[in-house]
Amino acid sequence: MSEFTVGARQRDAVSVLELKGYLDAHTAPELERAFQAQLDEQRYDIVVNFKDLSYISSAGLGVLMQFIEDVRKNNGDIKLCNMSARVYNVFDLLGFPMLYEIFDEEDEAVKKFLNKTGNLT
Amino acid sequence: MDRQAEHSTSAHDIISDSGALLELSNVLNSSTDLDFILGNILLTSMGKLLISRGVVLLEKEKQTYQIKSVKGLRTDHLHSTYFLPPGWEHAVEVTVLENSPDDAIRHFAACCRSCALEIIIPMLLDGRLVGVIGLGGKVSNKPFLSADLTFLESVAAVAATAVKSALKIEELRQLNRRLDSKVQEMNTLFEISREMNTTFDPEDILRTLSYALMGQLRVLRYIVFTLENGTLRPVLTRLPDFVPHSEYQRALAGLRETLVFSEHRVPENPHEQWLHDAGLSTLIPMNTQHQLRGVLCLGQRIGGERFDTSELEYLHALANITISALENARLVKDTIERQRLEQELTVAKIIQNGLLPKALPSPSGYEVAAVNESSQQVGGDYYDVIALSAHEYVLAIADVAGKGVPAALLMANMQAALRTIAPLRLPLPDATARMNAVIHANTGVDKFITFFWGVLDTQAHTLSYVNAGHNPPYLLHADGSMRALTEGGLILGVLDPPPPYASETVSLTPGDTMVSYTDGVSEAMSKDMEEFGDETLRTLLQSNRSLSAHLLLESVRDEILAFTEGAQQSDDITMLIVRRLR
Numbered sequence: 017m018s019e020f021t022v023g024a025r026q027r028d029a030v031s032v033l034e035l036k037g038y039l040d041a042h043t044a045p046e047l048e049r050a051f052q053a054q055l056d057e058q059r060y061d062i063v064v065n066f067k068d069l070s071y072i073s074s075a076g077l078g079v080l081m082q083f084i085e086d087v088r089k090n091n092g093d094i095k096l097c098n099m100s101a102r103v104y105n106v107f108d109l110l111g112f113p114m115l116y117e118i119f120d121e122e123d124e125a126v127k128k129f130l131n132k133t134g135n136l137t
Numbered sequence: 138m139d140r141q142a143e144h145s146t147s148a149h150d151i152i153s154d155s156g157a158l159l160e161l162s163n164v165l166n167s168s169t170d171l172d173f174i175l176g177n178i179l180l181t182s183m184g185k186l187l188i189s190r191g192v193v194l195l196e197k198e199k200q201t202y203q204i205k206s207v208k209g210l211r212t213d214h215l216h217s218t219y220f221l222p223p224g225w226e227h228a229v230e231v232t233v234l235e236n237s238p239d240d241a242i243r244h245f246a247a248c249c250r251s252c253a254l255e256i257i258i259p260m261l262l263d264g265r266l267v268g269v270i271g272l273g274g275k276v277s278n279k280p281f282l283s284a285d286l287t288f289l290e291s292v293a294a295v296a297a298t299a300v301k302s303a304l305k306i307e308e309l310r311q312l313n314r315r316l317d318s319k320v321q322e323m324n325t326l327f328e329i330s331r332e333m334n335t336t337f338d339p340e341d342i343l344r345t346l347s348y349a350l351m352g353q354l355r356v357l358r359y360i361v362f363t364l365e366n367g368t369l370r371p372v373l374t375r376l377p378d379f380v381p382h383s384e385y386q387r388a389l390a391g392l393r394e395t396l397v398f399s400e401h402r403v404p405e406n407p408h409e410q411w412l413h414d415a416g417l418s419t420l421i422p423m424n425t426q427h428q429l430r431g432v433l434c435l436g437q438r439i440g441g442e443r444f445d446t447s448e449l450e451y452l453h454a455l456a457n458i459t460i461s462a463l464e465n466a467r468l469v470k471d472t473i474e475r476q477r478l479e480q481e482l483t484v485a486k487i488i489q490n491g492l493l494p495k496a497l498p499s500p501s502g503y504e505v506a507a508v509n510e511s512s513q514q515v516g517g518d519y520y521d522v523i524a525l526s527a528h529e530y531v532l533a534i535a536d537v538a539g540k541g542v543p544a545a546l547l548m549a550n551m552q553a554a555l556r557t558i559a560p561l562r563l564p565l566p567d568a569t570a571r572m573n574a575v576i577h578a579n580t581g582v583d584k585f586i587t588f589f590w591g592v593l594d595t596q597a598h599t600l601s602y603v604n605a606g607h608n609p610p611y612l613l614h615a616d617g618s619m620r621a622l623t624e625g626g627l628i629l630g631v632l633d634p635p636p637p638y639a640s641e642t643v644s645l646t647p648g649d650t651m652v653s654y655t656d657g658v659s660e661a662m663s664k665d666m667e668e669f670g671d672e673t674l675r676t677l678l679q680s681n682r683s684l685s686a687h688l689l690l691e692s693v694r695d696e697i698l699a700f701t702e703g704a705q706q707s708d709d710i711t712m713l714i715v716r717r718l719r
Binding site for chain 2: 075
């Protein structure tokens with residue numbers, strides 16, 4: 017039941033984490049490690065793609081909360097995309113849309129980061 | 138306004154009005170989105186009558202009306218709610234309202250005037266005022282005609298019905314959402330219970346709690362204290378710059394119910410103030426069986442909203458599930474630890490029993506008796522009797538420092554050394570130095586052995602011995618005199634090379650008895666934590682000196698049993714007794 021994997025890839029300076037399967041308190045440490053790995057590499061522009069995520073519990077949101085301060089302190093952000101209605105509903109119920117930018121498509125989320133760096137230079 | 142005075146309403150206008158109303162009615166009834174409905178009401182009215190600004194207020198609670206939709210104007214001059222008395226039936230110009238005897242209406246009219254609203258149309262449902270539409274003047278600056286007002290009243294009537302349906306649906310939607318939220322909360326609680334019940338690792342349990350606090354409740358600052366040996370200690374901290382301080386003890390230890398700091402409940406003492414200043418605003422007791430076992434302290438949540446009653450109840454459940462899981466984990470750990478210790482002691486006992494001689498030799502003309510009773514913790518007592526020749530026997534008794542398996546292993550080491558060195562028939566002081574070298578090489582500085590050994594010659598009737606720091610054995614003479622066998626040197630294993638050992642040879646006459654023992658005998662404890670004592674032992678030995686070795690051993694053991702009354706002993710009780718018969 018608790019099958020969950022995280023894939024990580026780079027799109028320019030932006031890290032994309034692809035979540036797959038069932039994210040709950042039991043599998044959340046896996047996501048925690050994936051985030052920690054990005055922070056260890058000092059990558060703070062992170063897009064989380066939920067395309068293949070079938071279920072999320074509040075524990076999964078807990079992981080996002082755990083890292084958001086660190087990431088933003090380093091001028092980065094965690095942006096979310098490609099959520100199914102079921103997954104979005106959990107974010108919505110727990111009041112997360114006001115804390116995170118949520119995009120329909122990964123491209124939009126990545127572009128938002130790239131524009132940011134463009135403005136800085 | 139005198140509507141009879143107007144004659145300009147043509148048939149064409151009426152048909153056009155009816156068309157617009159029909160269209161509006163169709164549009165409104167096809168939607169349940171309140172914003173869309175209100176926006177359409179304004180846009181239809183403004184479009185039809187060429188008006189540039191409008192606002193809709195809906196009843197929020199009894200006779201209090203709230204701005205819900207605005208077009209073409211800034212709301213700077215408007216309050217968010219207005220009190221409006223009942224009794225409105227028709228559209229009315231703001232000028233009229235400004236002259237109302239009612240203060241509330243005049244106040245409302247003044248605000249409308251400041252936003253350049255000129256006409257107010259009541260939205261009535263079964264005669265009840267459910268809202269009002271406010272509109273600016275016509276862009277053409279022409280006055281409102283009677284037909285315009287009729288049209289607007291019709292719009293308001295259509296709007297009232299649509300708004301009512303939309304509100305009902307909105308209400309259902311919100312109920313649904315609340316239900317969804319509850320389901321979500323319950324899911325989290327179930328998941329946490331499941332997760333916490335499948336682990337006995339406190340770290341896993343606390344991590345699950347962390348996820349719930351951050352993910353379900355959006356709290357990023359928290360500390361969990363749990364009670365350990367009567368003191369609340371932080372076991373999970375997510376609070377930058379938190380410096381543990383004894384002040385929290387006093388504030389938390391007496392916590393009976395959830396405490397939320399607010400303007401209504403400010404910190405009442407320095408301890409509470411300290412917690413408050415550390416950024417903690419919600420303190421939730423963690424109880425098992427109505428006993429405070431810990432405290433969950435939370436900072437502000439992201440977004441800043443307070444916890445409502447249902448969220449506090451939820452947190453309470455979360456706190457209690459967590460502390461139960463932590464307590465269970467502790468009990469399991471204790472049980473495993475105890476089982477492990479018991480197993481270790483069993484192993485130690487097996488080793489020790491294997492090292493003690495199975496049967497004692499019977500030197501001619503002498504009687505040998507020995508006993509070893511292991512305590513609960515298995516001390517490292519040892520005795521041995523080894524025949525060197527038909528008339529020479531090595532007698533040894535030792536107490537290895539420490540308990541359990543480590544002591545048993547060191548004892549095995551010593552037994553091997555003894556069995557190897559004894560047959561070499563070296564002078565006793567040299568042999569003892571060799572024993573010391575072996576033990577020293579195999580132990581750390583904190584491990585040592587008190588050791589007494591001697592060679593009994595049953596032809597010469599002598600006992601040559603070396604006492605390496607062991608409780609001195611007693612030599613009981615038949616004539617009632619007794620002496621302690623103290624000649625020797627340093628305990629084994631501490632220093633290599635040791636200062637030279639001394640030895641002594643004593644003669645044994647018929648009826649003489651040598652009693653060697655370990656400190657488990659002289660230090661046997663009564664229930665009142667009193668020691669058996671050397672003096673008691675000496676008196677006992679002296680008065681029983683004529684008994685056989687076996688009976689003397691029995692009498693000492695009986696005396697100790699009577700003294701300790703079954704109190705658990707921390708050390709082994711070991712004795713080795715040799716008596717010359719003739």
